[in-house]
Amino acid sequence: MNKVIAVFTKESFLVPVVAIILGLLTGAIAMLAGGFNPIQAYMALIEKVFGSAYNFGETIRQITPLIFTGLAVAFAFRTGLFNIGAEGQFIVGMIAATTVGVSFDLPAYIHAPLAVIAGAVAGGLWGSIAGYLKAARGVNEVITSIMLNWVALYLANWVMNAFFIPTGQQRSEMIKESSMITITWLSQMFDSARLHWGTLIAVLAAIFFYVILWKTKSGYELRAVGLNPHASEYAGMNVNRNVVKAMFIGGMFAGIGGACEILGVFHYQAIMTAQPGYGFDGIAVALIGGNTPLGVVLAAILFGILTFGAAGMKFGAGVPVELIRVVIASVIFFVAAHGIVKIFVKPILQKKKEGGH
Amino acid sequence: MSSVKKVVEMRGITKRFPGIVANDNITLSVKQGEIHALLGENGAGKSTLMNILFGLYQPDEGEILINEKAVKITSPNVANELGIGMVHQHFMLVETFTVTENIVLGNEPKNGLQIDIQSAEKAVEKLSNQYGLKVDPRAKIQDISVGMQQRVEILKTLYRGADILIFDEPTAVLTPQEIHELIEIMHNLVKEGKTIILITHKLKEIMAVCNACTIIRRGKVIDSVLIKDTNPDELAAKMVGREVSFHVDKIAAKPKETILAVENVTAMGNRGVNALNNLSLEVRAGEILGIAGVDGNGQSELIEVLTGLRKATSGRVLLNGKEITNESPRSISESGLSHIPEDRHKRGLVLDFTMSENMVLETYFHPTFNKNGFLDYGAIDKHAAKLIEEFDVRTPSIYTPARALSGGNQQKAIIAREVDKNPDLLIAAQPTRGLDVGAIEFIHRRLIEQRDNGKAVLLLSLELDEIINVSDRIAVIYEGSIVGIVDAKATSEQELGLMMSGGKRMPGGGNDE
Numbered sequence: 074m075n076k077v078i079a080v081f082t083k084e085s086f087l088v089p090v091v092a093i094i095l096g097l098l099t100g101a102i103a104m105l106a107g108g109f110n111p112i113q114a115y116m117a118l119i120e121k122v123f124g125s126a127y128n129f130g131e132t133i134r135q136i137t138p139l140i141f142t143g144l145a146v147a148f149a150f151r152t153g154l155f156n157i158g159a160e161g162q163f164i165v166g167m168i169a170a171t172t173v174g175v176s177f178d179l180p181a182y183i184h185a186p187l188a189v190i191a192g193a194v195a196g197g198l199w200g201s202i203a204g205y206l207k208a209a210r211g212v213n214e215v216i217t218s219i220m221l222n223w224v225a226l227y228l229a230n231w232v233m234n235a236f237f238i239p240t241g242q243q244r245s246e247m248i249k250e251s252s253m254i255t256i257t258w259l260s261q262m263f264d265s266a267r268l269h270w271g272t273l274i275a276v277l278a279a280i281f282f283y284v285i286l287w288k289t290k291s292g293y294e295l296r297a298v299g300l301n302p303h304a305s306e307y308a309g310m311n312v313n314r315n316v317v318k319a320m321f322i323g324g325m326f327a328g329i330g331g332a333c334e335i336l337g338v339f340h341y342q343a344i345m346t347a348q349p350g351y352g353f354d355g356i357a358v359a360l361i362g363g364n365t366p367l368g369v370v371l372a373a374i375l376f377g378i379l380t381f382g383a384a385g386m387k388f389g390a391g392v393p394v395e396l397i398r399v400v401i402a403s404v405i406f407f408v409a410a411h412g413i414v415k416i417f418v419k420p421i422l423q424k425k426k427e428g429g430h
Numbered sequence: 431m432s433s434v435k436k437v438v439e440m441r442g443i444t445k446r447f448p449g450i451v452a453n454d455n456i457t458l459s460v461k462q463g464e465i466h467a468l469l470g471e472n473g474a475g476k477s478t479l480m481n482i483l484f485g486l487y488q489p490d491e492g493e494i495l496i497n498e499k500a501v502k503i504t505s506p507n508v509a510n511e512l513g514i515g516m517v518h519q520h521f522m523l524v525e526t527f528t529v530t531e532n533i534v535l536g537n538e539p540k541n542g543l544q545i546d547i548q549s550a551e552k553a554v555e556k557l558s559n560q561y562g563l564k565v566d567p568r569a570k571i572q573d574i575s576v577g578m579q580q581r582v583e584i585l586k587t588l589y590r591g592a593d594i595l596i597f598d599e600p601t602a603v604l605t606p607q608e609i610h611e612l613i614e615i616m617h618n619l620v621k622e623g624k625t626i627i628l629i630t631h632k633l634k635e636i637m638a639v640c641n642a643c644t645i646i647r648r649g650k651v652i653d654s655v656l657i658k659d660t661n662p663d664e665l666a667a668k669m670v671g672r673e674v675s676f677h678v679d680k681i682a683a684k685p686k687e688t689i690l691a692v693e694n695v696t697a698m699g700n701r702g703v704n705a706l707n708n709l710s711l712e713v714r715a716g717e718i719l720g721i722a723g724v725d726g727n728g729q730s731e732l733i734e735v736l737t738g739l740r741k742a743t744s745g746r747v748l749l750n751g752k753e754i755t756n757e758s759p760r761s762i763s764e765s766g767l768s769h770i771p772e773d774r775h776k777r778g779l780v781l782d783f784t785m786s787e788n789m790v791l792e793t794y795f796h797p798t799f800n801k802n803g804f805l806d807y808g809a810i811d812k813h814a815a816k817l818i819e820e821f822d823v824r825t826p827s828i829y830t831p832a833r834a835l836s837g838g839n840q841q842k843a844i845i846a847r848e849v850d851k852n853p854d855l856l857i858a859a860q861p862t863r864g865l866d867v868g869a870i871e872f873i874h875r876r877l878i879e880q881r882d883n884g885k886a887v888l889l890l891s892l893e894l895d896e897i898i899n900v901s902d903r904i905a906v907i908y909e910g911s912i913v914g915i916v917d918a919k920a921t922s923e924q925e926l927g928l929m930m931s932g933g934k935r936m937p938g939g940g941n942d943e
Contacts, residue, residue, distance in 0.1 A: 288807075290800045297791070300782045307739060307769075307777040308791040309760025 089361060089368075092407035092414045093375065099407075100400030104392055114390040118397075121385020122378050128385075130259075130266020134338060136377030138163070140275040141330025142355025143362060143369040144282050145200075145323045149214075150364045151286060152319035153299030158203055158218025160352025161225035162196035162324040164345075166331025168229050169195035171342040174248025174335065175237055184251040189274065189332050196328015197321040199225060204320025208313035214320070222348060230344050237342070244343040254336045269337025271330075278326055279366040285322070295319050327352060354380075357401070361408045376401070435462040436498060437594055437625045438483065443492035445478055452478040453489070454649040460594075460642075465616060465626045467636040467657075469669050470646035471866035473836030476629050479646070480596050483627075484516050485509040496594075515587025516596040519603075519864075521579050523571045529582050530554050530567040533589050557588050562618045576725060577608035584615065595619065596627045601635060602864060605724045606894055606927055613639050631866045633662040634895075645669050670868040680878045683902040685714040688751075689886035690736075690855050695745030695755075697735050705731035707910040708745070713855065718877060718887040720901025720918065722894060724930050728910035729890050730772060733859050736888075737769050738762045750854055763792055768853035770844055770861050772890070774837075778844045781833040785825050786814035788832050789847050821846035822872070838869035845876055855886045862896060874900050894923050908932045 101111035122132050142159040149156035169191040177184060203221060206212040237245035254270040286292035297305045298315040306312050330351065335342055358376050362368030383397035407414050438460040445453040452475045460466040470476045481487045483494065485503040493500055496512045503509050509516075523532050530551045539546045539553075554567040563581045571579060580600060587595055597616075601609045616626055616639050628640060636643055637657060645652045645668045652668050690713040699705025705728045713719045723729055734740035736747060738759035747755045754762050763769075771777035779788050790799055790810050799810050814828045823842045825835055832840060841861065848856060858877060862870040877900060881887050891897050897904055898918055905915045906929040914929050914936025929936065 289804050290795055291803065293787070293794050293805055297780050297783065297787075301776075301780040303776045304778060304780050304791065307737065307759060307771060309758065309763050 087418050088414050089363070089372075089408055091418050092361075093404050095407045095414065095417065096400060096404030099403035100396070103399045103403075104396055107392075107396060109390060109392045109396070114386045114392045114396075117385045117389025117392075118379070118382035119385075120389060122382045124385075125264070126262070127264035127266045128381070130263030130268050132377055132381045133272055134267050134269075135381040136373050137269075137272045137275050137337075138330045138334055138351045139354055139358050139373035139376050140370055141271075141278065141326050141333070142351045143358030143373050144275075144278055144355075144366065145196075145325075145327035145330070145352075146355045146359035147362065147364040147366070147369050148282060148286075148326060149200075149319055149323040150359060151299055152295045152315065153302065154204075154207070154316065154319055154323075155215050156200065156203075156218055156320065156323045157215050157356065158200060158221050158324070158352070159327040159355040160348050160350070161218065161222035162199045162327035163331040163334075163349065163352050164222075164225040164229050165199045166192035166196040166328030167335050167342055168232050168331075169328070170252075170332035170335040171233070171237060171245055171248060174252035174340075175246050177252070178249060179251060181251040184249065185254050185270075185336065188248075188252045188336055189254070189329060192328045192332020192335075193325045194328070196331060197325035199328070200320040200322075200324020201317050204317040207320075208316045214316075222352065226345060226348055229342070233342055233344060238344070245341045247341050248335065252336055253340060254333065255340075267338045269333060271333025271337045274329060274333065276370070278329065279370050282326075282366040282369075291318070327355070357405050360405060375404075379404075436460065437462050437496065438627070439495040439498070440479070440483065441493050441495070443479065443482060443489045443494075445475075445482060445487060445489050451649050453482070455492070456646065456649070456651050458644050458651070459654075460625060460627060462625055463620055463623060464642055465620055465628060465640045467640040467643040468627060468629045468646065469631070469633075469636060469643055469665060471631075471669060471868055472838040472864070474646045474669075474866075475649040476646055477598070480516070480598065480627070480629060483509070484514060484596065510590050510592070513591060513593040514596065515590060515592025515594070517580065517583045517587060517598065517600060519598045519600070521583055523579055523582060525570075525572040527571060528567070529565055529569050529571065529574070529585075532571060532582055533567075533586050537590060554585060554589065557585055561588065561615060561622060563615060575608075576603050577605070577611065580604070580608075580612070581615070584619075593623070594625045594627065596629070598629045599631070599864065600628070601630070601632060603725065603892075605892070605930070606923065607931075609635070631864075633665050633867070636665065637662055647671055666867050669866065678874050678878065678899040681882070683717045683881065685717040685902070686884065687715050688712050689715050689749065690888065691746075691748040692732075692736070693746045693748070695732075695735060695742045695747060697731055697740055697742045699728075699731055704743075705910050706735065706742075709907075709911050710745075711905050711912050711915070713886040713888050715854070715886050716881055716884050717902045718881050718889055718900055720897040720904045721888070721890045721907050722897045722904055722926050722930060723892075723907035725892050727907050727930075729859070729907060731910070732907070733769070733772065733857060733890065736762075736857060737767065760792075763851075766854035768848035768851050768856045770841075770848055770856070770858040772859035772863075774840055774844055779832045779840060782831055784829045785818065785823070785832055785835070785843060786811050786828040788843065789814040789817055791847065793851065817846040817850055818843070821849075821876075838865045841865060841869065842872065845873060849876060849880065853885065855888065856880050857888045857890070859890045860892060861889070862891070862893070870896075894926060898923070898926070906930055906936075 104111040104114055121128055123129055142163060145159040145162060146156050170188045173188040173191045199221060203214045203217040206217050207214045233245050239246060256268050256270060259268045260266060286296060294310050294315055298310060298312050302312045354376060358369055358372045362372035379397060379401050383394050386392040386397055387394055436459050440456060440458040443453050443456045456479055468476045482489050485505045485508050494503060501512060530547060533554050534550045539550050551567045558565045563585060565578060565581050565585060600612060604612060619626060630636060640657050642656050644654045647669060692709060692711050694708045694710055695706055696704055696708055697706040721729060731740060735742045738757055741756050746753055749765050749767060752765060754765055775781060794800060794805060799806055811828055818825060818828060821842050823846060824839050861873050877887050889901055901918045903915055904918050904921060905912045906926060908930060916936060
């Protein structure tokens with residue numbers, strides 16, 4: 074029992090939890106100021122997410138891509154890079170999956186994995202462009218990865234228009250059934266919520282994230298380069314190669330995320346007028362999750378619930394969707410501003426110190 | 431004596447950090463016009479105590495009296511108002527600003543909206559003359575020597591009206607001549623009514639300038655003594671808690687075959703001009719070659735060329751007769767060269783890695799630790815535990831981040847790692863910088879042990895004492911060339927000093943134009 078209490082009063086656990094509570098309180102104040110009832114609103118949010126099997130399933134669908142993009146940002150961050158390009162990597166993952174899904178006719182056990190792998194490779198290569206430019210030319214990866222997001226967006230629309238969209242339509246042909254990763258029986262259990270194998274892949278990706286960074290030789294190099302490039306260089310590591318590698322692996326996560334959206338959720342790719350937004354949310358997810366794989370999964374769940382539940386707040390309590398963004402932003406703000414949260418956490422920790430020994 | 435005012439009195443200061451008591455009931459009393467040394471090993475709690483006095487930390491217990499009035503120093507600004515100034519070990523100067531601009535920074539005299547630089551320059555000049563600092567108020571920081579930069583730091587505190595000056599390891603970066611001048615300046619300051627607290631490990635300096643000395647060990651005051659009643663051996667014993675020998679015991683070197691041969695190496699420095707000019711030297715098995723020189727004469731660039739971090743534009747480097755010129759750092763390291771880097775935080779350690787991870791920084795890919803791309807952390811931990819035990823690295827556990835260790839223990843860990851590679855050539859760059867006598871003794875012993883095991887050691891240091899005591903032969907570097915090689919037993923500080931300043935050339939200097 075003491076052990077359990079110890080876990081829940083640990084600072085690394087307490088700070089994000091308190092940050093979330095403070096964020097929700099700030100959101101409540103914003104709602105009060107706008108003349109809405111926050112309790113009713115939050116109840117509506119919970120009702121929306123957990124109220125029906127369909128909505129619960131759809132919440133899981135919402136969470137899945139956030140895990141991928143969160144991992145993409147967190148992985149790069151662990152190696153000292155700021156990957157703002159998860160958005161673009163996500164999009165090229167979509168393109169690759171659509172291309173494979175539409176163009177080939179293969180048995181399902183080859184077709185679907187091939188489409189996922191194509192998404193991974195495409196996302197990885199897209200990420201390594203920014204990595205390469207940083208390594209070879211010293212261009213800041215923040216700038217290049219942001220710009221590559223826009224290149225990816227318009228590239229996607231061009232590829233769709235040029236090859237996959239029948240005349241007069243706004244979306245590509247359907248991908249072949251053999252390439253879909255929808256889990257039909259589970260989907261039926263959840264009243265046709267769009268559940269797919271991507272969720273499992275996301276969890277596996279988080280495990281892969283952990284294993285590669287903390288168990289392998291490559292991970293040792295990646296972390297060393299991220300924490301101290303000078304010492305790593307002196308120790309004989311190739312800093313530039315590790316930068317490219319880190320961006321490749323990060324991009325891979327986002328690319329799989331994009332691929333799973335096509336293969337598991339939509340089964341076609343539409344013309345996009347704006348960025349899908351998962352990549353940018355991924356930055357917040359990585360930040361809230363403290364750039365650890367478990368943290369990213371938990372943060373994605375929180376983010377997914379808030380985003381999906383926003384619809385419930387709108388219908389249930391009449392709160393505009395913009396306000397839920399205020400709540401999310403407040404949570405991120407408090408997580409990022411550790412110092413503020415620690416002021417609130419301090420009394421709890423002190424009590425523990427006095428009570429314990 | 432009691433008629434002299436006590437300017438600083440710290441009573442029963444206790445400061446706890448998670449896991450340790452950094453200051454345990456410390457009492458320090460400094461009299462007006464005194465140069466008071468604060469002596470202690472690394473991690474003894476000197477810096478914590480001074481940070482409390484300078485308002486960076488708050489004590490958990492105890493009280494502080496300045497000029498016999500109880501005060502609460504809640505921030506460095508409060509410390510400044512109370513007349514306390516700190517001359518940091520690492521200078522806090524803006525390189526591209528002038529001396530005056532740096533001094534007035536944050537406290538600029540205004541003339542309407544403009545900074546009144548003229549009157550500031552005058553004020554700086556006046557202060558400089560008053561204390562014999564000889565600083566040009568209009569010079570840019572990047573154009574003046576390290577010694578001068580330090581004086582700018584001193585002026586900064588004086589300009590802010592400090593009466594109590596804390597010097598944190600002030601001589602660590604200075605040449606012997608500059609140290610003499612600094613001692614002169616300290617005397618001038620005291621003559622003008624200032625009081626100085628000197629944080630240092632160097633007993634020689636304490637004996638030369640201080641009136642009193644408070645010795646701290648493991649967070650506790652061991653003793654407070656008057657310098658006239660003590661001697662260096664007693665001080666060292668009190669600081670370390672045992673007898674320390676200053677004399678480096680060693681048998682005569684038995685040099686054998688040439689391990690490292692540097693032939694006419696030229697390399698570019700960071701500023702785009704040649705930092706190494708046609709430099710040649712040799713290090714043989716079973717000897718320690720010391721390189722003496724004033725900081726910035728090509729020492730860092732030489733190490734970088736030898737370790738593969740900087741390209742030589744011409745010339746050759748041979749290790750064991752095999753050419754390693756401009757090879758990659760890893761291939762050089764694998765050919766039998768180990769290196770204790772000059773800047774242990776930048777090059778030597780990944781501070782946020784555990785000690786265990788740091789101990790395999792150059793060997794993690796060897797089959798012992800690397801099984802098909804997966805690291806065997808069990809083997810790595812065992813390796814670390816062995817080295818940490820063997821080299822007496824004091825760390826709470828092998829899983830402690832390197833950042834949490836004291837400088838001396840970090841350095842011991844690096845030395846353990848480098849020596850364990852069993853290199854033919856060990857390059858030690860400023861291996862004892864910032865360390866206390868206990869750690870210095872340990873490190874010198876290890877270097878000599880390497881030599882006695884028939885290995886070659888190249889020692890670079892800015893401390894002449896260290897070079898003279900530890901080396902067998904001494905090469906003097908000046909403006910990127912070796913200007914002379916002398917026998918360590920047959921030379922003197924004066925002779926080396928002359929050569930270091932370019933005033934004398936000796937045979938063996940490979941650059942006879």
